[in-house]
Amino acid sequence: MAGAGPRGVRARAFGVSLWIAATAVVAFFLLPVVAIFTRVPPGELVDQLSNEVVRDALRVTLETNLVALAFILLLGTPAAYLIATRSFRGRALVLTLIELPLVLPPAVAGIGLLAAFGRTGLLGDELEALGVSVSFTRTAVMLAVAFVAGPFYVRPAIAAFESVDSTLLGAARTLGAGPGRTFVRVALPLASAGLGAGAALAFARGLGEFGATIMFAGSLQGVTQTLSLAIYQEFDLNFDAALAISALLVLVSGVLLLSVKVIAGWRSTYTSLIPFGRSPSTSS
């Protein structure tokens, strides 16, 4: 019986310690974010955003990230569909390889990209023959972002396609739709919530990309300097500008996180209809 005696006291002490731990965790996560907004008055933050360094960084970040995201979606979606709907030898290995960039230290990713695409890298001669120089260009930023952020899209995309009832794909085929039409008209719309959430996650990760970019693309203002790199440069020169960029990124990340949550909520509307269908696989 709880409430009285040493066992009751211990139970209550345990409950209290859980609350203390939870409060500490939330406060620890929240404090740095709050600090960004309290160091400088909001008006000053807005003024700093018109600073040329910030404007250049914003442009580079948007351009590189949108291209990288398009690249991830265009190649990642069909790849995820294949992995989710076919069984083939080495599938488990492929799944693991796709997760590799998730666990790789960003600096290692940067070195790896240099070693692969740099002038003296693995594909350096081939790229040179084509007249393409990758490292320390905007292309390098895009490659770095795609490499680091790609798995954040492909993993949930595989889970989203796996949770589409395979009977529905079979039904589409018997109704006269070829594999391509089945993909576009049935698999894609039914997986769209998971794909959207994955895309938002990948975009958020790409915006914050730092380590691989600075090693592979450098930090040239107006060329390869993204918002994250600009923060690093400005915090020596103009701390208020660094704070302003940080505040902007906090807002954008918050919006992306929120959209992931909202999109994930849509998912439940489609699955309830199929009581005996293949159970949705555990999604990330």
Added chain:
Amino acid sequence: MALDVHLSHPLRTFALDLELSVGGQTLALVGPSGAGKTSVLRTVAGLLRPDAGRVALDGEIWLDTAARVDLPPERRRVGLVFQDYALFPHLSVRRNVAFGGRTRVDELLERLRIAELAEARPREISGGERQRVALARALARDPAVLLLDEPLSALDAFTRMQVRAELRDLLRSLALPTLVVTHDFEDAAALADLVGVLVEGRVLQIAPPSELVAAPADAFVASFTGANLLRGVASEGPAGLTAVALEAGFTAYTVDRGRGGVSVAVYPWEVSIAREEPHDSAVNHVRAPIGSLVRLGNRARVRVGPITAEVTTQSVERLGLREGDVVVASFKATGARILPPAP
């Protein structure tokens, strides 16, 4: 127009091995779950490729493993209605139907009485309505062959009776080669012109439903069509009858001939119930308490010892029958059939 199916394919514990031909009529495959019924439909539709087999519609070959012909599902003119209907949850009723083909959408919505549901999503409509949408969608494809996988099993008992009658009328009017699979003999008998009993991948008997009841090929078919099965030992009895000493503890007399270990099949509707042993033409009587009494609309199933009788609820009321009452169940020697024992 005729659909010919020949296939052999290993399943988990046995092999599917059968040969079927369906003209412009409905063939129902019945059998216990796991007998391979759905695999037959998936093979015809092109969703399953058997180890060996041939599927042809008249001269049009859809599958011939020997000749390495295997048309993809979208190139076979089949309408497959899935067991749980497999409606596209993200499309309205109208767009579900239009997925199969755009030319006859309005006509099919009208014909299957779902026009007023055209803009609804599948999750917003009832089970019976979903079934009609699935049928309309399959027909929109203008199929040459119709395949129905357990078309009634997802429905509650009341809806099921109603949908069964509608579906039978629809199948009659379509006159397409139709293959229905179901685990329920009553559904099969109601829907189909011919019924095939499929057990462990093999067809035991194909016949019109009335013939399956009248002359079941073996004990399994008999039990599947709803007969009481009583095991016993047969020997020569009086007056040219065969006497079967039943494991259940009494002796049944039958006009069929047989010796040794046999099964006796008795249909519930050939068994009558009385308070006292009647003086009529029946020679078989079992006196026992009523084990269970279940009303099914205007009929009731009454379990007396080892035998189930089917009588009208009117008779139940007239005799004042209740569970536990000791009664006599009677059947004629001509209503008891001898079959080889159940495997």
